Amino acid sequence: MQENQKHLREAAEKLLSDKKVDVIIGYERGTLPLRTRPVFIREPDETKKLVWNSRCENNLSFYLKTAKGKVGIVAKGCDARSIVGLIKERQVKREDIFIIGVPCPGIIDRKKIEDTLEGRDLQEGVESDSQVILKGEGFEEKADKDKLLHSSCTTCTHRNPVLYDTLIGKEIPEPKMDEYSDVEEFSSKKDNERWTYFNDETSRCIRCYACRNACPSCYCPQCFVDQSLPTWFGRTPHPSDTLIFHMIRTLHTAGRCVDCGTCSRVCPMNVELQILNKKAEKDVKELYGYEVGTNLEELPPMATFKIDDPQEFIK
Amino acid sequence: MKGKVIGKEQLAGWLDNLREEYDVWAPVKGNGLVSFHPINSASEIYFGFLNTRKTPKDLFFPQSEVLFSFRRGEMEKDRDTLLEKPRIIFAIRPCDAQNLALLDKVFDSEDYQDPYYVERRKGTLLFGMACTHPQTTCFCTSMRAGPFEKTCLDLLIVDLGNDRYFVEAVTEQGKDAIGKNNLLEDAGEKDTERLAKTKKEAEEKIKSKIVIEGLEEKLDKIFDSSLWDRVHQRCLGCAICTYLCSTCHCFALLDEKVDSGGQRIRSWDSCMFPGFTLEASGHNPRISNKERMRQRVMHKFNYFVKNFGQTACVGCGRCIRNCPVNIDIREIIQEIDNE
Amino acid sequence: MKEGQTVDTEKAGWEPRIIAFLCNWCSYAGADLAGISRLQYPPNVRVIRVPCSGRVNPYFIIKSLQHGVDGVLVSGCHPGDCHYINGNLVARRRFAIFKSILEFMGVEKGRVQFSWISAAEGERFSQVIKEVTEEIKALGPGKRFVKEI
Numbered sequence: 001m002q003e004n005q006k007h008l009r010e011a012a013e014k015l016l017s018d019k020k021v022d023v024i025i026g027y028e029r030g031t032l033p034l035r036t037r038p039v040f041i042r043e044p045d046e047t048k049k050l051v052w053n054s055r056c057e058n059n060l061s062f063y064l065k066t067a068k069g070k071v072g073i074v075a076k077g078c079d080a081r082s083i084v085g086l087i088k089e090r091q092v093k094r095e096d097i098f099i100i101g102v103p104c105p106g107i108i109d110r111k112k113i114e115d116t117l118e119g120r121d122l123q124e125g126v127e128s129d130s131q132v133i134l135k136g137e138g139f140e141e142k143a144d145k146d147k148l149l150h151s152s153c154t155t156c157t158h159r160n161p162v163l164y165d166t167l168i169g170k171e172i173p174e175p176k177m178d179e180y181s182d183v184e185e186f187s188s189k190k191d192n193e194r195w196t197y198f199n200d201e202t203s204r205c206i207r208c209y210a211c212r213n214a215c216p217s218c219y220c221p222q223c224f225v226d227q228s229l230p231t232w233f234g235r236t237p238h239p240s241d242t243l244i245f246h247m248i249r250t251l252h253t254a255g256r257c258v259d260c261g262t263c264s265r266v267c268p269m270n271v272e273l274q275i276l277n278k279k280a281e282k283d284v285k286e287l288y289g290y291e292v293g294t295n296l297e298e299l300p301p302m303a304t305f306k307i308d309d310p311q312e313f314i315k
Numbered sequence: 316m317k318g319k320v321i322g323k324e325q326l327a328g329w330l331d332n333l334r335e336e337y338d339v340w341a342p343v344k345g346n347g348l349v350s351f352h353p354i355n356s357a358s359e360i361y362f363g364f365l366n367t368r369k370t371p372k373d374l375f376f377p378q379s380e381v382l383f384s385f386r387r388g389e390m391e392k393d394r395d396t397l398l399e400k401p402r403i404i405f406a407i408r409p410c411d412a413q414n415l416a417l418l419d420k421v422f423d424s425e426d427y428q429d430p431y432y433v434e435r436r437k438g439t440l441l442f443g444m445a446c447t448h449p450q451t452t453c454f455c456t457s458m459r460a461g462p463f464e465k466t467c468l469d470l471l472i473v474d475l476g477n478d479r480y481f482v483e484a485v486t487e488q489g490k491d492a493i494g495k496n497n498l499l500e501d502a503g504e505k506d507t508e509r510l511a512k513t514k515k516e517a518e519e520k521i522k523s524k525i526v527i528e529g530l531e532e533k534l535d536k537i538f539d540s541s542l543w544d545r546v547h548q549r550c551l552g553c554a555i556c557t558y559l560c561s562t563c564h565c566f567a568l569l570d571e572k573v574d575s576g577g578q579r580i581r582s583w584d585s586c587m588f589p590g591f592t593l594e595a596s597g598h599n600p601r602i603s604n605k606e607r608m609r610q611r612v613m614h615k616f617n618y619f620v621k622n623f624g625q626t627a628c629v630g631c632g633r634c635i636r637n638c639p640v641n642i643d644i645r646e647i648i649q650e651i652d653n654e
Numbered sequence: 655m656k657e658g659q660t661v662d663t664e665k666a667g668w669e670p671r672i673i674a675f676l677c678n679w680c681s682y683a684g685a686d687l688a689g690i691s692r693l694q695y696p697p698n699v700r701v702i703r704v705p706c707s708g709r710v711n712p713y714f715i716i717k718s719l720q721h722g723v724d725g726v727l728v729s730g731c732h733p734g735d736c737h738y739i740n741g742n743l744v745a746r747r748r749f750a751i752f753k754s755i756l757e758f759m760g761v762e763k764g765r766v767q768f769s770w771i772s773a774a775e776g777e778r779f780s781q782v783i784k785e786v787t788e789e790i791k792a793l794g795p796g797k798r799f800v801k802e803i
Contacts, residue, residue, distance in 0.1 A: 195759060244720065265639065
């Protein structure tokens with residue numbers, strides 16, 4: 001990773017000094033221990049700010065929607081898939097972006113670090129190849145990175161960017177696994193159990209819309225929950241309205257969500273609804289043979305149809 | 316100052332006594348989050364918390380509440396009492412308690428009293444738990460307060476780091492709450508010494524500093540500065556910073572209605588949302604995240620000072636800890652200072 | 655309205671309220687034919703005529719459930735028969751995912767249903783309404799998503 005960080009800085013510096021891009025969107029060191037954050041770099045000598053590590057959690061493709069000029073963007077596997085989606089949906093032009101692809105072995109989940117700390121305050125953190133050292137008042141602990149990975153990363157089968165202009169480092173092997181075993185397990189539960197699960201999760205929601213705002217696929221100028229003519233659904237954290245908000249968000253991102261996990265990562269209230277997004281992803285794959293964000297040619301599945309689409313559910 | 320002490324194992328007994336007269340709310344852990352809930356036994360309390368994720372401001376100013384409701388052909392019903400029993404909020408952090416002094420200025424001023432807020436506020440005793448383990452993101456000492464601040468508290472409880480809590484009554488009501496049982500004993504000299512030491516240590520642990528002196532005047536001059544172009548860049552435009560903020564108190568009034576009736580609801584709103592300033596004409600004076608973020612900073616450190624003579628920030632650090640893109644208010648204040 | 659009610663309410667004469675979104679060109683005409691042909695079907699459905707099954711936004715369905723209806727039926731033209739060439743085919747994909755997500759979240763199978771009924775299928779229309787009504791009756795009152803105001 002250290003090696004890749006060096007390559008990344010070099011590549012970024014070259015792009016800026018050759019005036020191939022106007023700005024580079026990447027990650028820099030944050031102000032909190034073990035945190036990184038998005039950074040916008042416009043001068044070649046600022047590229048030493050760029051970092052690449054297992055805490056680069058934000059999906060930067062979000063910023064493409066508002067970026068101006070030719071943009072260089074650091075993209076992990078999932079981010080690259082989001083970018084493919086945005087290009088297909090004509091939110092960004094391929095020629096306006098320069099994708100700096102980075103193979104990603106998985107990103108650490110801040111919430112898992114919090115759980116490990118059990119309420120203690122993290123004052124310093126150091127990441128090595130396989131471990132993270134957590135330091136604070138009166139403690140110093142080691143934790144395995146594998147165990148801290150975000151749940152989206154543990155089932156990720158696209159660690160290497162599908163689309164890039166330059167790749168930093170070498171491609172890493174893609175794991176073979178049953179990505180949807182958790183969805184199947186969840187489906188086997190009773191109606192009531194599943195209903196209770198979703199109600200419990202959304203009961204904590206405070207309607208801050210961080211999930212929506214951070215999502216690369218959520219770019220509507222006005223979201224359906226913000227519409228007032230007509231007001232479709234309530235804006236308070238009423239259980240029914242909150243559940244409906246999350247459900248419709250899943251519907252709107254079906255066939256577009258790449259399971260980057262951003263919505264779950266940004267949630268301040270630990271609302272965990274990824275299983276719902278994954279279910280939609282699985283359906284789209286099984287019903288229409290569509291894998292989100294893997295090529296630029298195929299039309300998004302909800303924007304097209306085939307005459308012989310499955311219709312067992314219709315009387 | 317004459318204080319009391321109580322053994323840690325006696326605390327449950329004390330709270331149980333109090334529960335006969337009061338609903339006791341205390342920090343409880345669930346789903347990886349600590350939040351205030353009414354408790355049925357002291358064993359439910361989670362003492363290992365640094366601070367709750369959400370502020371307890373929603374116990375006084377809930378995220379949404381029905382102001383009135385109506386049915387077809389029926390007049391509005393009388394409002395129910397908001398609190399069935401007087402409440403005690405146990406182990407509220409001093410920063411969150413101090414925040415109520417700011418909210419009082421808005422919701423319980425001479426000119427205007429919000430009946431919902433006032434009723435909840437009057438019916439609640441605040442038992443503060445001093446912050447002996449401030450976080451790296453805490454900067455209350457810069458906001459004219461500190462980890463042992465007593466503003467708005469009825470009682471201040473301090474973990475002495477041994478087997479005892481130091482309990483100090485701040486108000487008459489607090490004194491009454493102590494007086495009602497014999498589990499507390501007078502503090503000895505050693506306890507007061509320990510208290511002073513704990514306080515000093517806690518204050519020293521707070522390393523984050525921001526300078527608010529002169530900030531208001533500075534902000535007056537930089538409304539059009541290019542600084543805002545820089546600081547807002549990574550902002551996602553979500554409401555985490557405002558909804559988890561202690562002091563943010565903006566709300567919207569919403570009407571929800573069906574064929575047979577409806578209700579008027581007061582619900583939190585956030586200046587970080589585009590709809591917050593959207594006008595009926597379709598014009599939006601705060602068109603992008605830049606204007607919205609500037610508003611957030613200006614309101615806290617300039618407008619609120621102008622209106623109420625105090626900065627609308629208590630230094631709890633929640634906005635820093637929870638921002639998904641790590642926007643740090645300390646840094647922004649520093650940048651403003653450097654302008 | 656719904657809380658505390660169980661399937662027992664059938665005994666107290668509970669009858670489900672069902673909203674049927676029927677496309678103007680096929681299913682609505684099918685319903686018309688059923689009427690002209692004097693075919694009997696349960697009076698539990700309230701018909702809302704829409705231009706095309708593709709016009710039915712999932713919001714309509716959720717909003718109905720939120721207001722406490724016990725079941726929703728969406729019906730359109732058979733594939734290939736759409737007045738707008740392919741509105742029903744786009745709708746088919748949308749509803750496949752929608753129904754799957756609804757059921758995954760724990761909404762009872764059968765609460766929300768879809769059918770293709772042509773203008774010539776009056777008999778079939780009455781049959782579908784009978785089936786849907788029976789199935790929703792068996793499920794009892796709708797409680798998921800219900801919001802009381």
